Amino acid sequence: MSDLNFDTLAVHEGLARGHGESIGTPIHAVAAFQFETLEEMADVFQGREEGYQYARIQNPTLAALEARLAALEVARAAVVTSTGQSATLLALIALARAGDHIVATNTLFGGSLGLLNVVLPGFGITATLCDNNPASLEAAIQPNTRAILVETVGNPALDVPDFDALVRIARAHNIALIVDNTWGAAGALCQPLALRADIVVESLTKWASGHGSVMGGAVLTRVGYIPNAPAFNDPDATGVSLNSRHGDQAFAVRARYLGLHQMGMTLSPHSAWQINQGLETLSLRMARESQTACDLAAWLETQPQIAWVSHTSRPDHPFFKAAQRYLRCQPSVLTFGVRGGQAGASSVLGNLKLILLAANLGDTRSLAAHPWTTTHGRLQEPAKLKAGVRPEMIRLTVGLEDFTDLKRDLEQALATVVLEARETVASR
Numbered sequence: 201m202s203d204l205n206f207d208t209l210a211v212h213e214g215l216a217r218g219h220g221e222s223i224g225t226p227i228h229a230v231a232a233f234q235f236e237t238l239e240e241m242a243d244v245f246q247g248r249e250e251g252y253q254y255a256r257i258q259n260p261t262l263a264a265l266e267a268r269l270a271a272l273e274v275a276r277a278a279v280v281t282s283t284g285q286s287a288t289l290l291a292l293i294a295l296a297r298a299g300d301h302i303v304a305t306n307t308l309f310g311g312s313l314g315l316l317n318v319v320l321p322g323f324g325i326t327a328t329l330c331d332n333n334p335a336s337l338e339a340a341i342q343p344n345t346r347a348i349l350v351e352t353v354g355n356p357a358l359d360v361p362d363f364d365a366l367v368r369i370a371r372a373h374n375i376a377l378i379v380d381n382t383w384g385a386a387g388a389l390c391q392p393l394a395l396r397a398d399i400v401v402e403s404l405t406k407w408a409s410g411h412g413s414v415m416g417g418a419v420l421t422r423v424g425y426i427p428n429a430p431a432f433n434d435p436d437a438t439g440v441s442l443n444s445r446h447g448d449q450a451f452a453v454r455a456r457y458l459g460l461h462q463m464g465m466t467l468s469p470h471s472a473w474q475i476n477q478g479l480e481t482l483s484l485r486m487a488r489e490s491q492t493a494c495d496l497a498a499w500l501e502t503q504p505q506i507a508w509v510s511h512t513s514r515p516d517h518p519f520f521k522a523a524q525r526y527l528r529c530q531p532s533v534l535t536f537g538v539r540g541g542q543a544g545a546s547s548v549l550g551n552l553k554l555i556l557l558a559a560n561l562g563d564t565r566s567l568a569a570h571p572w573t574t575t576h577g578r579l580q581e582p583a584k585l586k587a588g589v590r591p592e593m594i595r596l597t598v599g600l601e602d603f604t605d606l607k608r609d610l611e612q613a614l615a616t617v618v619l620e621a622r623e624t625v626a627s628r
């Protein structure tokens with residue numbers, strides 16, 4: 201169905217067609233699949249033939265979601281996982297082994313920083329974190345580097361990578377460019393593989409499913425085989441490498457074997473069904489949430505209690521040009537600094553009546569958070585500042601509510617900052 205456009209693929213791809221087929225993807229709530237002969241069963245179990253055998257490894261509901269995601273992200277292959285966190289871990293360990301090295305931006309999601317700083321070093325894989333600019337990332341590459349890991353939009357710094365430059369660097373050093381495209385909303389906001397990145401990982405918990413009601417993740421590849429990683433080029437017991445045996449499916453085969461078969465990072469079919477359903481309205485939600493975020497960013501800039509606003513739609517944003525070049529629409533997340541520092545931010549967050557105080561992203565409801573004390577609360581202060589987090593910062597992920605209602609809620613919460621400042625002056 202590759203000649204169809206994004207919105208059409210989002211509702212049709214992965215669906216079985218024909219007499220008697222259901223018009224939506226069924227949930228296959230089973231643990232195992234039948235065979236007619238032992239020979240057929242042995243062929244599938246030993247990898248000579250494709251087929252469903254045991255639901256930890258593959259299931260038709262998951263396969264339908266993988267087909268749809270691959271179409272939306274213009275990927276050669278997709279493997280879905282239980283969470284976004286497991287997808288990132290899986291992509292890194294599929295490429296790197298003990299003694300290998302990863303280069304990444306220091307504005308990555310906190311869970312990814314934890315993998316690179318704490319979890320993987322325990323297994324002999326090290327990482328260098330640096331600012332999100334091509335020169336710093338290239339300077340950090342070592343002979344044992346297997347990949348560069350960046351995010352489509354850094355959270356909450358809202359930094360957008362220079363994809364063209366990073367693709368050139370990855371090719372020149374014969375390593376993989378991995379993009380966490382969680383904010384890219386399964387392709388609705390950005391398609392890193394179309395920009396020639398090699399691997400996409402993403403959390404489907406956010407915009408892709410879109411209702412804050414399910415968790416999931418995915419690993420997707422553009423070319424399917426990985427040129428420089430020994431895990432893909434070294435011969436197996438029969439003398440054949442993964443790249444030679446599986447061609448453009450090599451990465452997906454290894455990811456499924458490692459992540460699902462061996463480690464059990466499998467998504468439940470019920471969750472896969474829910475995510476598939478969410479994808480059907482993804483474009484509509486993204487367009488609406490994006491527009492409201494742009495409107496709120498412009499309005500917040502005019503408010504006296506606001507020290508600064510950060511959103512890539514604002515022409516003075518450092519990543520305004522990169523967002524125009526690489527993103528299909530503006531992100532639906534903005535951050536702003538409240539006058540009065542952390543106390544000001546705390547006052548606003550404590551007085552919101554409509555917007556919920558919660559740390560998810562890409563929900564139908566608007567959610568506000570204070571990254572300094574929550575999502576990045578475990579980091580040391582210098583690391584927080586490097587990640588673009590400030591004590592006075594509020595992160596707002598914009599949902600589907602009416603703009604006027606969101607504005608009114610923020611207005612009344614911001615008014616408490618002024619009141620408290622006056623009260624402070626009066627009490628002196």
Ligand SMILES: Cc1ncc(COP(=O)(O)O)c(C=O)c1O
Pocket residue numbers: 283284285286288309311351355380382383402403404405415416417561
């Ligand atoms: C950019 C990014 N990547 C990955 C994850 C992890 O996703 P999950 O919570 O589905 O494990 C998150 C979660 O917030 C995220 O923001």
